[in-house]
Amino acid sequence: MDEQGEVTRREFLKTATTxxxxxxxxxxxxxxxxxxxxxxxxxxxxxxxGTGTEGCSLLxxxxxxxxxxxxxxxxxxxxxxxxxxxxxxxxxxxxEDYRRLLDRKDIDAVLIATPLHLHASMLLDTLSAGxxxxxxxxxxxxxxxxxxxxxxxAAHPKQVVQIGLQRRSDAxxxxxxxxxxxxAVGKVMFVRAxxxxxxxxxxxxxxxxxxxxxxxxxxxxxxxxxxxxLASHQIDVAxxxxxxxxxxxxxxxxxxxxxxxxxxxxxxxxxxxxxxxxKLVWSSILCNAHYDFNEQIMGDRGTIEITLxxxxxxxxxxxxxxxxxxxxxWWAGATVTELAKQxxxxxxxxxxxxxxxxxxxxxxxxxxxxxxxxxxTIPENDAWYEELTNFIASVQDSKPVACGLDQGIADxxxxxxxxxxxxxxxxxxxxxxxx
Amino acid sequence: xxxxxQKGTASFWPGLLVGLxxxxxxxxxxxxxxxxxxxxxPCARNVSSELKRYEASxxxxxxxxxxxxxxxxxxxxxxTVEEVFQEIDRIDKQMSNYKPESELSLINREAAxxxxxxxxxxxxxxxxxxxxxxxxxxxxxxxxxxxxxxxxFFRGEGRVPSPGELHGVLAHVGYQHVKLDPxxxxxxxxxxxxxxxxxxxxxxYAVDRxxxxxxxxxxxxxxxxxxxxxxxxLGAPPDEEGWKIILRDPFDSTVPANVVxxxxxxxxxxxxxxxxxxxGGKTYSHxxxxxxxxxxxxxxxxxxxxxxATDSDALSKLYVLGAEGSRRYLATHPSIQALFYLPAGSEKxxxxxxxxxxxxxxxxxxxxxxxx
Numbered sequence: 001m002d003e004q005g006e007v008t009r010r011e012f013l014k015t016a017t018t019x020x021x022x023x024x025x026x027x028x029x030x031x032x033x034x035x036x037x038x039x040x041x042x043x044x045x046x047x048x049x050g051t052g053t054e055g056c057s058l059l060x061x062x063x064x065x066x067x068x069x070x071x072x073x074x075x076x077x078x079x080x081x082x083x084x085x086x087x088x089x090x091x092x093x094x095x096e097d098y099r100r101l102l103d104r105k106d107i108d109a110v111l112i113a114t115p116l117h118l119h120a121s122m123l124l125d126t127l128s129a130g131x132x133x134x135x136x137x138x139x140x141x142x143x144x145x146x147x148x149x150x151x152x153x154a155a156h157p158k159q160v161v162q163i164g165l166q167r168r169s170d171a172x173x174x175x176x177x178x179x180x181x182x183x184a185v186g187k188v189m190f191v192r193a194x195x196x197x198x199x200x201x202x203x204x205x206x207x208x209x210x211x212x213x214x215x216x217x218x219x220x221x222x223x224x225x226x227x228x229x230l231a232s233h234q235i236d237v238a239x240x241x242x243x244x245x246x247x248x249x250x251x252x253x254x255x256x257x258x259x260x261x262x263x264x265x266x267x268x269x270x271x272x273x274x275x276x277x278x279k280l281v282w283s284s285i286l287c288n289a290h291y292d293f294n295e296q297i298m299g300d301r302g303t304i305e306i307t308l309x310x311x312x313x314x315x316x317x318x319x320x321x322x323x324x325x326x327x328x329x330w331w332a333g334a335t336v337t338e339l340a341k342q343x344x345x346x347x348x349x350x351x352x353x354x355x356x357x358x359x360x361x362x363x364x365x366x367x368x369x370x371x372x373x374x375x376x377t378i379p380e381n382d383a384w385y386e387e388l389t390n391f392i393a394s395v396q397d398s399k400p401v402a403c404g405l406d407q408g409i410a411d412x413x414x415x416x417x418x419x420x421x422x423x424x425x426x427x428x429x430x431x432x433x434x435x
Numbered sequence: 436x437x438x439x440x441q442k443g444t445a446s447f448w449p450g451l452l453v454g455l456x457x458x459x460x461x462x463x464x465x466x467x468x469x470x471x472x473x474x475x476x477p478c479a480r481n482v483s484s485e486l487k488r489y490e491a492s493x494x495x496x497x498x499x500x501x502x503x504x505x506x507x508x509x510x511x512x513x514x515t516v517e518e519v520f521q522e523i524d525r526i527d528k529q530m531s532n533y534k535p536e537s538e539l540s541l542i543n544r545e546a547a548x549x550x551x552x553x554x555x556x557x558x559x560x561x562x563x564x565x566x567x568x569x570x571x572x573x574x575x576x577x578x579x580x581x582x583x584x585x586x587x588f589f590r591g592e593g594r595v596p597s598p599g600e601l602h603g604v605l606a607h608v609g610y611q612h613v614k615l616d617p618x619x620x621x622x623x624x625x626x627x628x629x630x631x632x633x634x635x636x637x638x639x640y641a642v643d644r645x646x647x648x649x650x651x652x653x654x655x656x657x658x659x660x661x662x663x664x665x666x667x668x669l670g671a672p673p674d675e676e677g678w679k680i681i682l683r684d685p686f687d688s689t690v691p692a693n694v695v696x697x698x699x700x701x702x703x704x705x706x707x708x709x710x711x712x713x714x715g716g717k718t719y720s721h722x723x724x725x726x727x728x729x730x731x732x733x734x735x736x737x738x739x740x741x742x743x744a745t746d747s748d749a750l751s752k753l754y755v756l757g758a759e760g761s762r763r764y765l766a767t768h769p770s771i772q773a774l775f776y777l778p779a780g781s782e783k784x785x786x787x788x789x790x791x792x793x794x795x796x797x798x799x800x801x802x803x804x805x806x807x
Contacts, residue, residue, distance in 0.1 A: 317492050319491035320488075320490045321487060321489055321490075323488070324486050328503070328658070328679055330658065330679065330680045330681065331663060331688075332683070332695075332704055332738070
């Protein structure tokens with residue numbers, strides 16, 4: 001650090017690991033032994049409630065984890081029941097009533113991938129049944145569900161609670177956050193995120209009586225709309241990057257393009273304000289997919305553009321002014337290839353040698369970019385696989401979850417308040433104290 | 436404001452002192468915020484007599500230029516550095532062969548079919564380049580553009596040209612095809628397909644122009660670099676004898692190989708470890724031998740120390756001649772040092788060879804100190 005406390009470019013990554021330890025790790029699950037699991041070598045038997053699209057994504061990833069065994073699936077829609085059993089491939093028991101699944105003594109852990117309005121009740125019941133739980137985002141649907149969830153989690157401290165915000169388990173995102181904590185982008189003041197699609201966001205429904213079941217996302221009785229389904233991930237990234245929860249939100253939205261009888265907006269825009277004046281500007285539309293989905297994290301010294309599978313880092317050219325003399329020391333060398341920097345340095349979550357300075361790392365990234373003909377995707381680093389590996393390890397071994405109760409609650413609140421801002425047309429403020 | 440600052444004469448120092456005194460006078464309260472180009476000046480109030488350090492970078496000419504300057508008046512430093520970056524952009528716009536609208540690209544398109552009039556500073560640089568070609572027996576050659584393209588280094592990622600292709604390309608390479616007419620300040624190519632590429636000298640030239648602007652504005656301690664491969668050390672940092680520059684190990688960018696202290700001198704490095712590609716287990720560097728059309732082998736890096744950056748940039752191409760091959764040049768050109776890193780047989784080992792001109796006399800107030 002120089003005299004004015006500015007982190008010079010050479011020192012960015014030196015303290016990355018220590019910096020992230022405090023901020024990334026959530027509260028640790030307490031207690032050495034977990035209900036129903038004797039040791040880290042024993043298999044985790046799990047059941048899954050909800051085997052639609054997301055549930056089957058979870059199952060596909062879980063089938064790759066050798067410590068996990070699916071012994072039960074639960075769904076009320078026959079085609080999804082079939083999909084779930086086939087995807088699990090382990091001949092699980094099928095249930096239609098999730099409470100019967102929870103009654104099973106041999107199940108250690110439960111995953112919940114049902115429509116949003118069911119998350120809270122299923123989560124509470126699962127905790128009461130003594131099981132570890134993984135619940136899809138967003139964590140709960142209505143504001144009044146928060147307190148019972150907090151109480152239940154506090155009453156069952158030995159049970160793992162993980163929320164399906166998979167970017168928290170993604171190595172690329174973790175690397176980006178390390179860089180932010182180490183000062184690579186300077187002071188984060190602005191995050192822009194969007195999730196743009198060009199489709200009606202509907203699933204095919206052969207029998208009209210299943211419309212509200214299959215297309216639950218279109219109906220306010222079950223769904224938080226684009227905010228809950230899409231913004232949720234990105235608000236969490238902003239919370240993570242900024243290191244705080246928002247204070248307020250304004251928003252608009254409407255049904256302006258897909259006027260097909262849906263109740264939830266087909267476009268939404270929200271602006272969140274954070275305690276240090278930072279802003280998150282978020283939009284989702286369903287009539288243009290050009291800008292796809294990513295987050296752009298902007299600090300006064302640099303920018304990170306990131307999505308699953310791709311992250312780019314750009315520096316800002318800002319002059320640094322300081323008092324008096326510095327011990328000047330400059331590294332010379334042949335030309336650093338600037339093309340890579342102008343197009344952004346790709347972020348690779350490779351292991352970094354402990355004493356590697358910033359220039360060394362930049363050189364390495366530029367070379368890797370040149371030699372691999374473009375952006376590197378990391379096929380083995382599937383975010384669903386990562387988060388579920390984390391979950392199973394947490395159940396077996398009390399490893400900390402990458403996304404736990406506090407992150408899940410913060411995220412769910414932001415979704416609820418964002419939707420309220422859109423519905424009322426008024427700025428919504430977070431309560432001063434947590435209830 | 437600049438009238439008081441006279442360069443290069445005996446009146447320089449008193450003029451400078453007067454200038455600094457006037458510049459250092461308080462300007463009243465200045466609000467915190469932005470000064471000139473994105474300078475974050477936290478709560479700057481009146482300009483004190485304390486020395487400030489100003490550092491800024493700018494992307495241009497395919498690399499990142501950095502200026503570090505010391506001075507009393509941050510606002511003046513910011514404005515001066517802004518002017519430096521604008522000049523570098525002007526040079527890029529004029530001399531870039533990546534820009535089809537540049538003067539250089541126009542020359543490349545037209546000089547084979549007609550005589551083209553050239554702007555004076557560009558003409559002078561081309562003239563100097565041709566002189567370097569003569570003096571180095573063609574090791575330095577600004578006509579290697581087609582060769583760079585054949586090897587895929589122009590906007591590309593590297594490819595190996597066939598011998599036939601190479602032979603065809605070499606017909607369009609060679610500084611002797613460039614004809615200058617000083618009386619009319621014109622240029623002409625005597626065969627088609629000639630392409631000038633000033634990549635081996637323009638960045639050093641830009642560094643020299645930057646230093647001129649800094650000197651004109653009364654800066655006496657600054658470091659200017661283009662991508663840290665061409666550097667000029669103006670004066671020295673406060674309480675130091677020179678600017679400290681570390682030459683990296685060619686195999687590991689975090690390990691120092693030599694430490695250099697420079698004052699009012701320049702150094703440039705050519706190396707094979709940043710812009711290269713691998714194909715079939717072999718590493719191909721981007722530094723071409725214009726005679727053979729092949730990338731130079733058996734050389735890791737060459738750092739040349741000369742009084743100005745245009746010359747140090749051009750002469751870093753002594754890389755092509757190698758250590759022994761450079762002796763003749765050094766015998767006939769004064770006050771140059773050249774430090775070569777050569778492969779030393781086994782994996783990741785290198786050896787150093789430091790050569791010096793037969794005639795070596797540094798001007799006053801300069802320093803070139805090379806340490807292990």
